[in-house]
Amino acid sequence: xxxxxxxxxVHQPFRLKTYRFFDMGVDHHYYxxxxxxxxxxxxxxxxxxxxxxLMLDLIKEHGKDFNVAFSISGLxxxxxxxYAPEVLESxxxxxxxxxxxxxxxxxxxxxASMKSRDEFERQVNLHSKRIQxxxxxxxxxxxxxxxxxxxxxGEAVADMGYKTILTEGAKHVLGWKSPNFVYRHPxxxxxxxxxxxxxxxxxxxxRFSDQGWGEWPLTADKYTAWLKDIDKxxxxxxxxxxxxxxxxxxxxxxxxxxxxxxxxxxxxxxxGFKFSKPKDIAREIDAVDEIHVPNAISWxxxxxxxxxxxxxxxxxxxxxxxxxxxxxxxxxxxxEIMRDWNYLQASDHFYYMCTKWFSDGDVxxxxxxxxxxxxxFINYMNVLSDFMIRVEEKCNPDILDKINKATDEMAETARxxxxxxxxxxxxxxxxxxxxxxxxxxxxxxxxxxxxxxxIAKMSNEGVKKLLKKIDTDxxxxxxKNAGDEVRNKIIPxxxxxxxxxFEKLEKEIKSVKKSDIKxxxxxxxxxxKRFWKKK
Amino acid sequence: xxxxxFGWEFPPHITGGLGTASYGMTKGLLxxxxxxxxxxxxAYGDEDQRAVRLINASDIEINVEDTExxxxxxxxxxxxxxxxxxxxxxxxxxxxFSHETKLEKELRKKSVFSRKYKFSxxxxxxxxxxxxxxxxxxxxxxxxxxxxxxxxxxxxxxxxGVAAKKVSGKPLVVHMHATxxxxxxxxxxxxxxxxxxRGMMAADRVMAVSNLTRKIVIDKYGxxxxxxxxxxxxxxxxxxxxxxxxxxxxxxKVVTFLGRITFQKGPExxxxxxxxxxxxxxxxxxxxxxxxxxxxxxxxxxxxxxIADRFHFTGFLKGEAVDRMFALSDVFVMPSVSEPFGLVxxxxxxxxxxxxxxxxxGVAEILKHAIKVDFWDVDGTADAIxxxxxxxxxxxxxxxxxxxxxxDLKWENxxxxxxDVYKDVVGNKENQ
Numbered sequence: 020x021x022x023x024x025x026x027x028x029v030h031q032p033f034r035l036k037t038y039r040f041f042d043m044g045v046d047h048h049y050y051x052x053x054x055x056x057x058x059x060x061x062x063x064x065x066x067x068x069x070x071x072x073l074m075l076d077l078i079k080e081h082g083k084d085f086n087v088a089f090s091i092s093g094l095x096x097x098x099x100x101x102y103a104p105e106v107l108e109s110x111x112x113x114x115x116x117x118x119x120x121x122x123x124x125x126x127x128x129x130x131a132s133m134k135s136r137d138e139f140e141r142q143v144n145l146h147s148k149r150i151q152x153x154x155x156x157x158x159x160x161x162x163x164x165x166x167x168x169x170x171x172x173g174e175a176v177a178d179m180g181y182k183t184i185l186t187e188g189a190k191h192v193l194g195w196k197s198p199n200f201v202y203r204h205p206x207x208x209x210x211x212x213x214x215x216x217x218x219x220x221x222x223x224x225x226r227f228s229d230q231g232w233g234e235w236p237l238t239a240d241k242y243t244a245w246l247k248d249i250d251k252x253x254x255x256x257x258x259x260x261x262x263x264x265x266x267x268x269x270x271x272x273x274x275x276x277x278x279x280x281x282x283x284x285x286x287x288x289x290x291g292f293k294f295s296k297p298k299d300i301a302r303e304i305d306a307v308d309e310i311h312v313p314n315a316i317s318w319x320x321x322x323x324x325x326x327x328x329x330x331x332x333x334x335x336x337x338x339x340x341x342x343x344x345x346x347x348x349x350x351x352x353x354x355e356i357m358r359d360w361n362y363l364q365a366s367d368h369f370y371y372m373c374t375k376w377f378s379d380g381d382v383x384x385x386x387x388x389x390x391x392x393x394x395x396f397i398n399y400m401n402v403l404s405d406f407m408i409r410v411e412e413k414c415n416p417d418i419l420d421k422i423n424k425a426t427d428e429m430a431e432t433a434r435x436x437x438x439x440x441x442x443x444x445x446x447x448x449x450x451x452x453x454x455x456x457x458x459x460x461x462x463x464x465x466x467x468x469x470x471x472x473x474i475a476k477m478s479n480e481g482v483k484k485l486l487k488k489i490d491t492d493x494x495x496x497x498x499k500n501a502g503d504e505v506r507n508k509i510i511p512x513x514x515x516x517x518x519x520x521f522e523k524l525e526k527e528i529k530s531v532k533k534s535d536i537k538x539x540x541x542x543x544x545x546x547x548k549r550f551w552k553k554k
Numbered sequence: 555x556x557x558x559x560f561g562w563e564f565p566p567h568i569t570g571g572l573g574t575a576s577y578g579m580t581k582g583l584l585x586x587x588x589x590x591x592x593x594x595x596x597a598y599g600d601e602d603q604r605a606v607r608l609i610n611a612s613d614i615e616i617n618v619e620d621t622e623x624x625x626x627x628x629x630x631x632x633x634x635x636x637x638x639x640x641x642x643x644x645x646x647x648x649x650x651f652s653h654e655t656k657l658e659k660e661l662r663k664k665s666v667f668s669r670k671y672k673f674s675x676x677x678x679x680x681x682x683x684x685x686x687x688x689x690x691x692x693x694x695x696x697x698x699x700x701x702x703x704x705x706x707x708x709x710x711x712x713x714x715g716v717a718a719k720k721v722s723g724k725p726l727v728v729h730m731h732a733t734x735x736x737x738x739x740x741x742x743x744x745x746x747x748x749x750x751x752r753g754m755m756a757a758d759r760v761m762a763v764s765n766l767t768r769k770i771v772i773d774k775y776g777x778x779x780x781x782x783x784x785x786x787x788x789x790x791x792x793x794x795x796x797x798x799x800x801x802x803x804x805x806x807k808v809v810t811f812l813g814r815i816t817f818q819k820g821p822e823x824x825x826x827x828x829x830x831x832x833x834x835x836x837x838x839x840x841x842x843x844x845x846x847x848x849x850x851x852x853x854x855x856x857x858x859x860x861i862a863d864r865f866h867f868t869g870f871l872k873g874e875a876v877d878r879m880f881a882l883s884d885v886f887v888m889p890s891v892s893e894p895f896g897l898v899x900x901x902x903x904x905x906x907x908x909x910x911x912x913x914x915x916g917v918a919e920i921l922k923h924a925i926k927v928d929f930w931d932v933d934g935t936a937d938a939i940x941x942x943x944x945x946x947x948x949x950x951x952x953x954x955x956x957x958x959x960x961x962d963l964k965w966e967n968x969x970x971x972x973x974d975v976y977k978d979v980v981g982n983k984e985n986q
């Protein structure tokens with residue numbers, strides 16, 4: 020079987036309104052309702068509705084030989100629901116024919132695959148669920164935003180259970196190989212890759228109405244002839260393009276609808292090609308070889324790389340800031356936060372910040388609502404700043420509350436403990452003091468007779484007090500007979516005058532009556548007793 | 555190609571962008587093989603004459619007995635400085651001037667039209683007489699020098715250019731750096747307007763510094779479009795790299811306005827913008843550098859908005875002080891209501907300062923790496939300032955691309971276009 024695989028991309032971002040820095044913290048609505056509605060309704064009228072009608076006609080006309088695939092981003096679906104529900108109905112009608120495959124992609128048409136595996140999976144699952152709800156079929160083929168693909172992304176997609184992936188037939192990846200074969204992932208051998216034939220795709224998508232193009236005007240005859248020329252060994256021609264090609268990028272008066280109406284019939288009649296769904300091609304056609312894609316590719320620009328979305332300072336700053344809050348957002352469980360989180364991830368916002376168009380052509384400019392990447396960046400960052408504030412406030416309150424509560428509790432317990440403890444300590448201290456005093460008193464009371472020798476055990480402080488009560492003359496007499504211990508205790512504790520006096524007296528006293536010593540000793544010992552009793 | 559150029563000022567003795575532009579242009583033309591005689595009313599002797607041979611009009615003698623001279627004089631003396639020419643006079647000078655007695659006036663006129671006269675070269679009370687005298691000198695120079703084409707800068711020099719053309723028969727190119735509408739809004743001085751118009755009509759080609767100016771020339775002066783070409787001004791790369799190393803002294807971010815504080819420059823929008831930004835972020839200082847008739851009003855307004863502690867006035871800056879001011883700035887804003895070209899943002903970019911320019915300026919036509927806003931869009935301007943101050947990647951990107959962009963806007967590139975115009979008019983003349 021030889022197949023032509025038509026896949027059409029349907030996506031519209033939620034464009035931001037002019038959002039000033041002073042709106043931060045005040046206004047949390049970021050989107051330009053008017054612009055989004057107007058654009059959606061205009062494209063619905065010019066493209067989605069007539070193109071869907073045409074597809075339906077082609078399916079009716081050619082039956083099982085005409086199949087197509089759509090990838091409709093979650094954001095486009097939301098905009099259909101809000102602004103053009105009739106478009107969604109017409110897609111449902113197409114789905115009911117059985118001739119249409121709906122592909123899986125990131126819900127937000129995001130670049131999450133370049134940053135966060137978690138978020139990438141979340142969005143793919145969310146999108147898959149939404150497609151099932153709407154069209155009653157579970158997507159089994161995957162295409163990433165802007166056909167972005169690398170070996171790593173292929174592996175992540177395979178882990179999610181997809182066996183077929185669409186991407187760009189980039190020259191620098193294919194080399195001499197033709198895109199008109201089925202290829203496989205180098206490691207996950209069961210994953211098949213369908214690669215865009217960019218020449219034949221872009222002849223329709225970009226060049227159709229270009230009157231400066233050598234092949235203009237493009238007719239069904241001419242296109243069929245080109246398909247006929249393709250080597251018989253080559254089994255598949257992948258024509259991947261934006262659905263907006265029909266009626267929006269190429270206006271109706273260019274003849275694009277007439278071309279699309281006539282071409283399939285002629286191809287079916289004159290060539291061996293049928294129009295097949297990606298999942299059928301993957302099932303029926305074997306992979307001829309593996310394709311290595313170490314660095315991510317996309318379907319954009321000459322370079323087929325990611326520089327339209329990421330890589331300049333503005334884009335990297337905005338992209339980095341956005342994903343820095345991923346964890347907080349996810350801890351949040353808040354519908355509005357999640358909605359904005361989705362909308363702000365749309366790749367379009369980063370595309371508007373591309374500085375490449377300063378040098379290379381105005382393709383970028385055409386789709387850009389901003390006069391320059393600088394305005395795009397400022398506006399996005401203002402919105403993102405407000406969003407980050409909200410996430411911080413809203414998505415941490417539980418944790419914050421818990422922390423606050425826990426801290427309060429701990430503080431309270433600690434306060435109580437400290438209070439109780441200090442009461443106890445105070446009580447104990449006061450008891451101990453009393454006990455000690457009593458004990459001291461008792462100890463001293465036990466000594467029946469205070470003797471001079473006891474002075475040696477007293478503190479200097481006590482000795483000083485005691486000495487004040489004692490006559491120096493009498494002391495000098497007593498000392499004649501006192502031991503060294505007592506002397507050494509008393510003499511240093513005398514006042515200066517008393518000491519001079521004492522030394523003078525001691526020299527004068529040559530002989531002393533024993534009775535005098537006894538008398539004076541008794542007197543001192545009495546004083547000693549009084550001193551201690553007083554305590 | 556030999557060019558006889560008539561200007562009114564030449565660096566370092568300049569009051570605005572005209573002198574700077576004329577000087578840069580002559581240097582660029584020299585690189586493209588032109589030989590230039592540059593006439594100024596008054597030369598000071600310290601001008602850089604590497605690119606031009608400067609002719610001092612004050613040195614040129616005129617034969618007052620000559621009948622041709624008398625004829626010219628009669629035609630020219632009708633010009634009177636009216637009260638509506640205030641923009642050229644500071645209030646002090648105007649007061650003196652309007653109190654002049656009849657006798658003083660007669661004497662003054664007589665002096666201007668004597669055999670030899672020292673021009674003031676300023677924009678003073680004798681302006682109209684000096685313009686007329688300059689025309690006579692132009693005729694004398696035109697008769698006594700060898701050149702292929704005449705090039706006159708702004709209306710002050712137009713009559714000199716026309717006179718030189720008359721005596722020499724050589725083609726005349728007049729350069730519109732600013733029109734009377736740019737200078738005065740709608741209070742157009744009819745004499746100046748008339749000189750501009752007559753000069754442009756007499757010229758073989760009119761060069762406008764921007765498409766904006768070209769449109770005014772065509773729409774408001776009725777000059778045939780095919781005669782008017784746009785030659786955007788340029789700027790030469792920074793020759794004083796040391797200013798880039800000037801250390802910032804304040805810890806707050808600095809946002810700068812630099813230019814005459816007059817209606818044309820939109821200073822009141824800058825004050826309102828400052829107010830808007832400061833409501834959200836007090837860590838910013840705004841500087842209004844320059845002087846002009848609206849300065850006091852701006853000081854009062856800043857005080858009334860209670861932002862005077864964050865809004866500063868420096869007075870008139872020139873030369874190195876300008877570069878130093880830029881070196882201290884984080885953002886430069888030019889909210890001009892009407893700006894034929896606007897060289898100052900280029901000077902700012904040359905010093906690595908991101909710029910915000912009004913869409914109503916000629917320079918906005920050529921700049922990619924600048925934020926462009928409508929002059930009245932206070933919200934948009936405030937938002938751009940906030941973005942530049944808070945989102946580092948933005949100012950980094952501007953510095954990276956802006957410096958390169960402005961370094962590529964060389965006068966030698968603009969000179970190619972001017973040379974083409976010269977060749978064109980010279981060729982046409984020869985074919986006639």
